[in-house]
Amino acid sequence: MSHSNHNATAQDTSQTHLKRALGVPSLVFFGLVYMVPLTVFTTYGIVTQVTGGRVPAAYVITLLAMVFTARSYAKMAAAMPFAGSAYTYTQKSFGAGIGFVAGWALLLDYLFLPMINYLVIGIYLSAAFPMIPAWVFVVSAIVLVTILNVIGIVSVARANIVIIAAQAIFIVVFAALGIASFTGSGSVDLTAPFTGDGSAPGFYNVMAGAAILCLSFLGFDAVSTLSEEAKDAKRAVPRAIVIATVTGGLIYIVLSYLAQLVYPSNQFADVDSGALDVMAAAGGEFLTAFFTAAYVAGACGSALTSQASVSRILFAMGRDGVLPKSYFGRLSPRFHTPTIATLTVGGVSLLALAVDLAFISEMVSFGALIAFSAVNLSVIKHFIIDEKNRGSRAVLSSIILPGIGFCLTLWLWTSLSPRTLLIGAIWLVLGVGYLAFVTRGFRKPTPMLDLAD
Numbered sequence: 001m002s003h004s005n006h007n008a009t010a011q012d013t014s015q016t017h018l019k020r021a022l023g024v025p026s027l028v029f030f031g032l033v034y035m036v037p038l039t040v041f042t043t044y045g046i047v048t049q050v051t052g053g054r055v056p057a058a059y060v061i062t063l064l065a066m067v068f069t070a071r072s073y074a075k076m077a078a079a080m081p082f083a084g085s086a087y088t089y090t091q092k093s094f095g096a097g098i099g100f101v102a103g104w105a106l107l108l109d110y111l112f113l114p115m116i117n118y119l120v121i122g123i124y125l126s127a128a129f130p131m132i133p134a135w136v137f138v139v140s141a142i143v144l145v146t147i148l149n150v151i152g153i154v155s156v157a158r159a160n161i162v163i164i165a166a167q168a169i170f171i172v173v174f175a176a177l178g179i180a181s182f183t184g185s186g187s188v189d190l191t192a193p194f195t196g197d198g199s200a201p202g203f204y205n206v207m208a209g210a211a212i213l214c215l216s217f218l219g220f221d222a223v224s225t226l227s228e229e230a231k232d233a234k235r236a237v238p239r240a241i242v243i244a245t246v247t248g249g250l251i252y253i254v255l256s257y258l259a260q261l262v263y264p265s266n267q268f269a270d271v272d273s274g275a276l277d278v279m280a281a282a283g284g285e286f287l288t289a290f291f292t293a294a295y296v297a298g299a300c301g302s303a304l305t306s307q308a309s310v311s312r313i314l315f316a317m318g319r320d321g322v323l324p325k326s327y328f329g330r331l332s333p334r335f336h337t338p339t340i341a342t343l344t345v346g347g348v349s350l351l352a353l354a355v356d357l358a359f360i361s362e363m364v365s366f367g368a369l370i371a372f373s374a375v376n377l378s379v380i381k382h383f384i385i386d387e388k389n390r391g392s393r394a395v396l397s398s399i400i401l402p403g404i405g406f407c408l409t410l411w412l413w414t415s416l417s418p419r420t421l422l423i424g425a426i427w428l429v430l431g432v433g434y435l436a437f438v439t440r441g442f443r444k445p446t447p448m449l450d451l452a453d
Contacts, residue, residue, distance in 0.1 A: 027237060033164055034223075051205050052196040053192065053200075054196040058213055066249060073224055074242050076378055077233070079383075094377075101432065102371055104431030108363060109368045115355070117300070123357070124292050150342055166297050173287070265277075380402055
């Protein structure tokens with residue numbers, strides 16, 4: 001292709017294609033920052049009460065389900081290295097209509113995830129500075145993060161390294177002080193975080209806790225949304241997905257185990273900020289202040305990456321005409337970022353001023369588990385039915401393992417609260433209604449993803 005032709009083509013595609021700049025370490029970082037190693041403390045008080053003091057046991061169950069699901073994401077990311085995540089995989093495997101519903105479920109998830117971060121920033125900063133109302137912190141964080149996201153993905157990657165470093169240092173300090181505090185206290189029951197305190201007995205309560213904890217594992221899913229920005233998407237994205245999932249899961253199990261040994265109680269000053277009671281028990285005012293700083297920085301990082309991801313999903317859906325193309329399907333000529341989509345997510349995040357943490361946490365898990373289930377099924381459909389892979393290895397790789405992942409995600413999904421299942425169902429009905437509107441009562445075909453990269 002001649003240089004002049006290439007430039008003309010580049011100008012045509014610059015409006016709808018993203019810049020390839022990220023390698024495996026950046027993608028794993030992105031996933032871990034998105035998951036936030038300290039996210040274990042986001043719902044710590046809530047899940048401690050739901051499980052009767054068995055948070056690490058609930059994390060083990062969630063990690064098991066997520067490892068199978070992450071593997072399915074990795075297989076699909078290698079087969080289809082494009083932006084759009086579960087939406088793309090399900091649509092290519094099951095057709096545009098079902099793909100749209102998976103994307104709509106995931107949208108719930110991604111729209112609510114920045115909101116959780118803004119909400120916890122408000123909760124913890126107002127606990128530290130009681131004279132300033134929480135809403136001031138929430139609105140300030142939304143404005144700052146939205147501006148950073150408009151400027152572009154490279155600034156996000158740079159900020160992530162600093163945030164991960166601060167959290168890594170905090171984790172080491174917390175572990176040291178925590179171990180010192182409970183070994184100095186005489187008798188300590190090392191099995192308690194798995195056997196519980198008797199306040200919420202039975203396996204069902206552990207499953208209910210595990211269902212809420214799915215939101216902690218959204219980092220690997222976010223990695224797949226950056227496929228169009230990865231240098232070698234077919235190899236880098238699948239590896240980053242699995243590494244981020246396992247690393248994050250092990251960190252969560254260890255941190256929640258230490259936390260329950262340090263503070264073996266389910267009574268908190270405020271259940272939403274229950275982690276502050278743990279910090280005070282482990283290291284007094286110093287650790288409480290250090291935790292607040294590291295946690296709020298992590299929540300800002302997660303808000304940054306989660307807003308980047310949902311903006312790119314809205315962009316992918318806009319580019320294909322599933323959402324209004326003139327509004328969502330455009331990149332800023334100056335920054336090459338989906339500016340309008342980013343501003344929209346910032347606006348929706350203001351709902352953080354009106355909802356509670358337990359509700360948002362469950363809604364995020366609702367959307368995530370539907371998308372996770374769809375991706376597990378997509379592996380079976382794509383590799384066995386469409387690609388006609390045969391033989392014992394294909395049966396294990398593309399039927400049994402994703403099948404286990406599907407059953408585990410479905411089981412977690414049915415463990416969510418009735419309120420969450422009801423509101424989630426209403427969201428899905430609205431999605432089908434919108435699809436009916438776009439397709440004029442299903443008479444027009446659902447817009448398909450253009451995967452020509």
